[in-house]
Amino acid sequence: MSEIELNRRQLLAAGAGLALAAYGVSGCTVGRPIDRSAAGNIVEPKIDGDLLIYNWAQYMDPAIKKDFGEKYGVEVTEVNYDNLEAMMTKLRAGGNYDLIFPSGEYVNRLRKEQLILQFNREGLNNVDDISPFFQAQWFDPNAEFSLPYTYYTTGIAWRTDKVDTMTESWNDMSNEQADGKIFMLDDFQEGIGQANLINDFYLNTAKPDQLEVSKQTLLDQKEGLRAFSTNSSTNLVSGAAWITQAWNGDLVYARNQVDDPSIFAYETCKEGVPVGTDAMCIPVTAKSPGTALLFMDYLLAPKNAFRNVNWNGYPQPVAGGREAFAELVKDEPSIDVNLDELKGGENEFRLDDPEARKEWNRIWTEVKA
């Protein structure tokens, strides 16, 4: 018994110690201060060292890296992250990556946090042909911190051999023909976003009463769901999904997996088509920012965009990339997007207000709970 008491006392002491430690670090941010001395510099496109790319896996044609390395005599290395939060954590800890591929939202956060470098587009060869919508998006209004890599739209994919009552509306997410065979993207913005569009609200609404209505929509939709998942192509190919909310790139992938691609169709919805961008940025801690900028320009060259799109199946909003994607989806043109229709940008996800972001996350968690 005395032994247990001793343990208890030790436990209390340890607890008090930890509480003291907690009090000691109070006010500090997770991570350590990093060297931001380069933050004011404007990067020029010139070779200044080997290139370290930090990217999603399977997101870039390795041949492009190889060719670039041979042309400029540098070593190109790629390491991967499996979510953007992990990427942010590494950057905040001072990781020396030269090139990253964040979504628009993350570009916004990186820019505000001074974690990415400014550059001048004037010295670049392939930026003039970027589709107008992607020239200067909300997260980088002066087009000085990012270049577009790929873009994606959100719509609904379905099995043409199982379902024949689609209506080009987000209401198809509760189509009774596919009851219990419907998947919703496991992504708080996509989930709440489509509910907002059904209710005719602004995609990024922060109004509490509107969000409450959309939450109810989601809870109603949940009744007919089979699961929340972002593995849309797997769910389609395995036969689990008859209807699934999906990014257009996943459809290209799913259709490549089966003998008869016509069983998978895709629709964009009349209430609104959410569109997202993955951009290219240079972290403030980059060792070879000039090489990185040169490589970004190289990726946007028509020849490289063409082979990259053919390799990963995601559309790129530049010459070569547009044509390659149109060719990839010529049997199911709805997967492609008319870039001219994207003006205005009201269907881009942007939750710049931290409070709104928290509120959206709370609602999403409560829906899933």
Add this chain to the structure above:
Amino acid sequence: MRTERFWNWFLAPGGVWILLLFALPLGLVLALSFGSVDDFGRGVYGFQLDNYADVFNAVYAPVLLRSVGYALVTVVLCLLIGYPVAYFIARFGGKWRYVLIAALVIPFFVNYLVRTYAWVALLSDEGLVNNAIVDLGLSEAPVQFINTPFAVIAGLTYGYLIFMILPLYASIERLDRSVIEAGRDLYGSSFQTFIHVTIPATQAGILAGSVLVFLPTVGDFVSAQLLGGPDTYMVGNLIQDQFFAASNWPFGSALTVVMMAFLAIFMVFYLRRAGKGEAEAVI
């Protein structure tokens, strides 16, 4: 005395290891659980209780209850499957017993995530099992196995079964056979002997196995994520989402601390029972 001090130094590497890679990170999690999130979505250490107030929001009660419920069912299933297996190997395995144990352990060298993906491939609507069912005419339409609570529990049971079998095997193997013979001598049927002699005598293994299965199962997120449906959200998924999707590390930390405190209750209960069992054994 001097030699004792010498041997104490052997604790140092392990002690440093535990301190740096276990106690310190745990302390950071605890500290962050009192923190908040800044405008960039970064965790900021602080001293406030908001995150704990959120943890005890009624909305999350079903998630916690569900996790505990799944874990309890998993423990029972592991016991029902694991006991006969352990019993057979320990008592009738003979010279094959180590081979049999190895055969059980080797699949667990493969990453849990990969093994769970294999279940998805096997049990999906157009997977191997369903193709066989339809081809054999057992059912006209494929049976929906995955994306159900049953699939989640099956995944958990498969994932943690070995943690039940090994302690059971150890305690059954140690069981003195003459005790069973004595039970039979006293006119107990095989069944009665099993219930009144074998099970009480292997109680320590049952308890250890149950705790070893219960603890990781409550916090599991892989099974629910890959095999679950819309209503199988577990506390592990909730915590994972706070870190990787919601950028709310402080809330995720508070959830972690509360879950650990809750599990510690079971651990203390187990240690006391185990301690008592040992004392009785000495008497």
